[in-house]
Every structure is written in C-alpha cells, then in structure tokens.
Amino acid sequence: MTVTQRTNRVPQEERTRAMRARLLEACVEVLAERGWAGTSTTVVSQRAGVSRGAQLHHFPSKSDLVVAAVEHLTQARRAELSAAVAALGEGRSTGAVLRMLADLFTGPVFTAALELWVAARADDALREVVAPFERHLGRETHKLAVELLGADESRPGVRELVQATLDLVRGLGLAATLGDDTARRARILDQWALTLDAALDAAPATPAAPAPTPDLQES
Amino acid sequence: MTVTQRTNRVPQEERTRAMRARLLEACVEVLAERGWAGTSTTVVSQRAGVSRGAQLHHFPSKSDLVVAAVEHLTQARRAELSAAVAALGEGRSTGAVLRMLADLFTGPVFTAALELWVAARADDALREVVAPFERHLGRETHKLAVELLGADESRPGVRELVQATLDLVRGLGLAATLGDDTARRARILDQWALTLDAALDAAPATPAAPAPTPDLQES
DNA sequence: CCACAAACAGTCAAGCCTGTCTTTTTCTCC
DNA sequence: GGAGAAAAAGACAGGCTTGACTGTTTGTGG
Known part of the structure; x- marks a missing residue:
C-alpha cells in the first residue's frame, strides 16, 4: 500500500472504472432516449x-458494451427499487405500493430496460444475456412485492395475484410509452388496489374449482 | 363493364393492390422476426x-412503407380479434375469454405491433401514426372485452377492472417475448379469472372509500 | 397500331455503423 | 529519469441502408 508517487493522486484503476461507468451510463441514457x-x-x-x-x-466490440450495460442497468434498477422502498417508509398501503411500482415501471430506467427487452427478442446473443438478469431481478421484485403487500404466499392463488400485479404494472409501463397515461393509470391502480386487498386478506379466493374449463393443452 | 381487351384478364389495379399487400405483409413478418x-x-x-x-x-420512402404497414397491421389485429371471438362460440367463461386474449397478445401479430410500439417511442413521426391507430383498436378491444366478460360498466370500478385486465395481458405478452412463459401465464390467468369474476358480479367493489391514501399528486 | 404513361427492374452515390489499425499520450515500475 | 506497458485518440476500410436515378417492360387510350 506504500504508494510512492505524489503527482497523480488518482490511481488510474479508479479512472478506468469511472470511464467505464460513464460509458455504461451514457449507453443506458441513449437507450432510453x-x-x-x-x-x-x-x-x-x-x-x-x-x-x-x-x-x-474498454469495450472492444459493441456486444461487450451492451452486455456490460445490461448488467449495469440491472444494478441501477435494483438500486432504484431499494430507494423507492426506503422512500415508502412505513405507511405501506396497497395503493402506495402499487403507485410506487408503477412509477418505477414508467421511468427512464425501465424504458431503457424495455428497449433491451424487446431488442433481445430478435437477437439470440442478447437474449442469452438479458434473460438471466431479468429473471433474477424479477424474482427479487416479486419477493419484495410479497413483503410490501403483506401477502401470505402459502395461501393458494396469492402468489399468482402478486405475479399478476407485477405483470400489470409492466403492461401499464408499456402503455405509458405512447402518450401520457397518468390519469388513466392512477384510476386503474386504485381499483386494482381495492380488488387486490379484497382478494388477498379476505377469502382464499375460492379454493374449490381451480379450472372451470377442461380444454387446456398445457399440464 | 365492357372491357375490350382479352389478353390481360387481370386489371393491373388489382395487381398493384396485390403487390402492395405482399409488401405490407412482408413488412409485418420481418418486423415480427x-x-x-x-x-x-x-x-x-x-x-x-x-x-x-x-x-x-409503390412506397417512395421507408416512412411511406411503415405508415402503410401500421394501418395494415391494425387491420390484421382487428381481424384476428374477430376470428378469435368467433372461435370462442357461446361458451364464454371468463377463463376462456382471458386465455383467448392472452393468446392474441402472445402471437406474432402482437409481436410486430410491439416492435412498432416501442420503436414509436423514440420516433416522433412514427408515434404520430401509431398512437391514433392504437387508441382506436384499444377502444374496440375494451368494448369487446366488456361484452365478452358480461361486465356492467355502470358499476363503479368495473371499467377500470376491464382496463386492468387488458393491461395485464399486455404485460403478459411482453413477458412472453423473453423465454417461454406458458405455464406461468396459465396459472396467473386462471387465478385472475377467479378474482375477476368475484370482483365483477359479486359486490360493486366497495363503493365507499375510493382512495384510502390522501397523498396523491394527480387530481 | 402507335403513343404515352404507369409499373417494374436494377445500378449508383452518399451516409452511417462497426471494428481494425497506427500513432500519441500517460502512467508505472525500476 | 527512462523503458515499457497501458490508455487514449483518431484515421481508415468494409459492409449495410436509403433513396435518387436511368433504363426496360407492360398496359391503356386514341
């Protein structure tokens, strides 16, 4: 640790890290814009x-840059999520949680992720990279949502309802990319909060008759 | 109607239409692939x-082609929707309707639309074209969903629940682009069918206390 | 049958994107 | 301080995309 030089006080390893970070940050921004x-x-x-x-x-090929950006973006999403949870505080009404999630899925960070997501569909190599990260983050988000909503996953159907909630905000986020949806989204979320509350802590969502129609291919 | 020529039995206006159609069809296919x-x-x-x-x-610029393709694609989606409704027949259980919608939002036609949708976000000119078509089709789909689900929109919250359902299948469709979701999606839809049924025809979704939290910026 | 216009075919240039290469600067260790 | 490597800068080539342009075929009306 005995560094002899006094002219450069910043080890270039640090500068390298900073430059890589700037590039990844810029990549995400451009993606969103x-x-x-x-x-x-x-x-x-x-x-x-x-x-x-x-x-x-630093990134010999575009692929290298994008792969690193995917990782960086995932981290950013994680951080954003944590920050939003912290900002929620203790007043965790279902409505507030839903609004928080929807805000997350409407911001520029989600937008960048959406671009990667859609691009990955037609690009095998990219999909191989994006899919695992998305799976991980998805699981984390689910876990967090369960906790925030105070949902009891041991009850049948509860897990699916939380998943549905996350898929809903995804859909709302997608819809928000064209035109401003804010008012419509707020109404939908309010109603969803009521329905979700009723379904979660009221009855176990009618445990009988799990599938009314027998014409299902998948097991 | 007294056409004098006998050599060409196909008026080239017809051929023009066919060629344009082939190009638009190909454009949608390439978009999806x-x-x-x-x-x-x-x-x-x-x-x-x-x-x-x-x-x-036929299409002097790429923009001309894409604009026409947007229109064509919207028509295709409309047709697909009608066909799916017809295929449903009279056994319109909520689960069946939901599965039908989810199938629509997982197929190649939706995929092409998704590409345009996302691309339109960063392209002002394209957005101006896509947004109106999407609005129209969205309204039609909503109306149809209300009818198929037998929902009573005069009750408070019902409209929002139908909208939520459509946004949910949009989100599910988006999630399906990365990896095969079929099993997960089926479970979510089954559960949502139960919850939706309960929310729709049971109570009017607690008409009192529409917004439990007062911290809302939007009006 | 002819003239004219529309439809069709394909070449070409300009511009952009990616990735390789060479050159210059900067850091580090001896 | 100097040698050597890492980092940074920028020129360059190859490929692709778009749209303009010219030539050719086909259909239509006189």
Missing part, C-alpha cells in the same frame, strides 16, 4: 464525452 | 419477392 435502433457506439461515446478510441479500448 | 432494427427496406422487398425498384415505386 433514442431506442435500441438509435443506440450506436458513436453516439454513446460522444454522449459519454469519451473518444471512440478509448471506448473501443 | 427480426425486430424494428432488423427491418430494412431491402429485406422487406426480398421477403416479398418484389424488386427494389417496384417497392420504391
């Missing part, structure tokens, strides 16, 4: 204020 | 079996 098709390496390097040469030094 | 970023005019013309010259004759 211009979409996947508009995210060229040139634009990202310009946005990051990094020369193209330096960029290609 | 390769995504927005992979949809180049060259690929579309090849896919349609149409020379690039002919393509540029």
Whole structure:
C-alpha cells in the first residue's frame, strides 16, 4: 500500500472504472432516449464525452458494451427499487405500493430496460444475456412485492395475484410509452388496489374449482 | 363493364393492390422476426419477392412503407380479434375469454405491433401514426372485452377492472417475448379469472372509500 | 397500331455503423 | 529519469441502408 508517487493522486484503476461507468451510463441514457435502433457506439461515446478510441479500448466490440450495460442497468434498477422502498417508509398501503411500482415501471430506467427487452427478442446473443438478469431481478421484485403487500404466499392463488400485479404494472409501463397515461393509470391502480386487498386478506379466493374449463393443452 | 381487351384478364389495379399487400405483409413478418432494427427496406422487398425498384415505386420512402404497414397491421389485429371471438362460440367463461386474449397478445401479430410500439417511442413521426391507430383498436378491444366478460360498466370500478385486465395481458405478452412463459401465464390467468369474476358480479367493489391514501399528486 | 404513361427492374452515390489499425499520450515500475 | 506497458485518440476500410436515378417492360387510350 506504500504508494510512492505524489503527482497523480488518482490511481488510474479508479479512472478506468469511472470511464467505464460513464460509458455504461451514457449507453443506458441513449437507450432510453433514442431506442435500441438509435443506440450506436458513436453516439454513446460522444454522449459519454469519451473518444471512440478509448471506448473501443474498454469495450472492444459493441456486444461487450451492451452486455456490460445490461448488467449495469440491472444494478441501477435494483438500486432504484431499494430507494423507492426506503422512500415508502412505513405507511405501506396497497395503493402506495402499487403507485410506487408503477412509477418505477414508467421511468427512464425501465424504458431503457424495455428497449433491451424487446431488442433481445430478435437477437439470440442478447437474449442469452438479458434473460438471466431479468429473471433474477424479477424474482427479487416479486419477493419484495410479497413483503410490501403483506401477502401470505402459502395461501393458494396469492402468489399468482402478486405475479399478476407485477405483470400489470409492466403492461401499464408499456402503455405509458405512447402518450401520457397518468390519469388513466392512477384510476386503474386504485381499483386494482381495492380488488387486490379484497382478494388477498379476505377469502382464499375460492379454493374449490381451480379450472372451470377442461380444454387446456398445457399440464 | 365492357372491357375490350382479352389478353390481360387481370386489371393491373388489382395487381398493384396485390403487390402492395405482399409488401405490407412482408413488412409485418420481418418486423415480427427480426425486430424494428432488423427491418430494412431491402429485406422487406426480398421477403416479398418484389424488386427494389417496384417497392420504391409503390412506397417512395421507408416512412411511406411503415405508415402503410401500421394501418395494415391494425387491420390484421382487428381481424384476428374477430376470428378469435368467433372461435370462442357461446361458451364464454371468463377463463376462456382471458386465455383467448392472452393468446392474441402472445402471437406474432402482437409481436410486430410491439416492435412498432416501442420503436414509436423514440420516433416522433412514427408515434404520430401509431398512437391514433392504437387508441382506436384499444377502444374496440375494451368494448369487446366488456361484452365478452358480461361486465356492467355502470358499476363503479368495473371499467377500470376491464382496463386492468387488458393491461395485464399486455404485460403478459411482453413477458412472453423473453423465454417461454406458458405455464406461468396459465396459472396467473386462471387465478385472475377467479378474482375477476368475484370482483365483477359479486359486490360493486366497495363503493365507499375510493382512495384510502390522501397523498396523491394527480387530481 | 402507335403513343404515352404507369409499373417494374436494377445500378449508383452518399451516409452511417462497426471494428481494425497506427500513432500519441500517460502512467508505472525500476 | 527512462523503458515499457497501458490508455487514449483518431484515421481508415468494409459492409449495410436509403433513396435518387436511368433504363426496360407492360398496359391503356386514341
């Protein structure tokens, strides 16, 4: 640890980390602003204020950059989620939790993730990278939602209702990308909160007759 | 009607229509298979079996092609919806309706629409075209869902529940693009069918206390 | 049958994107 | 301080995409 030099007080390992972070940050921003098709390496390097040469030094190919950006973005989403939970405090009404989730799924960070998500569908290599991260984060989010909503997953159907809630906010987030949905979304969430509350702590959602129609291919 | 010529039995107006249709069809297919970023005019013309010259004759710019494809795709979605409703027949259990909707929002036609949807977010011109069509189709789908579910929209909250259902299947459709969700989706839908039934025809979803938390910015 | 226009075919240039390469600067260790 | 490596900068080539442009075929009306 006895560092001899006094001219450079910043070890360049630190600077390297910072430059990589700037590039990843810029990549996410560009993704959110211009979409996947508009995210060229040139634009990202310009946005990051990094020369193209330096960029290609740290990320030899675009794939390397994107893969790292996926990881970075996942971390960002995790952090955002934690922050939002902390901001919730203790007044965790169902409505407040739902609004929090919906806010998360309407912000620029989700938007960037959405772009990657959709792009990954047609790109095998990208999908291999995105899918695992999304699975992990999805599980974490689910766990957190269960906790925040005070749901008892041992009851039949409760787990599915929480999943449905998360898929709903995903759908709402998607709908919000075209045009401003805020008012409509708020109404839907309010109603969903009522229904969810009733379904969660009232009856165990009619344990009898799990599948009324027998025409189902999947097991 | 007294057509004098006997050599050409197909008026080229018909052929023009057919060629345009082939191009639009190909555009939608490519959109679903390769995504927005992979949809180049060259690929579309090849896919349609149409020379690039002919393509540029019918659609002078890529924008012209895409705009027409949006319209075409909307029509296709409408047709698919009608067909699915017809296939449902009279046995319209809530579960069956939900499965039908989810199938629609998991198929290639929806996928193509999803690509356009997401691409439109970062492209002002495209958004201006996509948004109105989506609004119209959205309203039609909502109306149809209300009818199929036998929902009484005069009751408070019912409208929002139907909207939530559609947003939910949108979210499920999005989730299905990465990896195969079929089993999970089926479970979620089954549970939601139960909950929705209970919420729709049981109580009017607690008409008192519409918003338990007063900390709401939006009106 | 001819003239004219629409439909069709394909080439070409300009621009962008990616990734390789060379050169220059900066850091680090001896 | 100097040698060597890592980092940074930027030029360059190859490929792809778009749309303009020219030439060719086909259909239609006189």
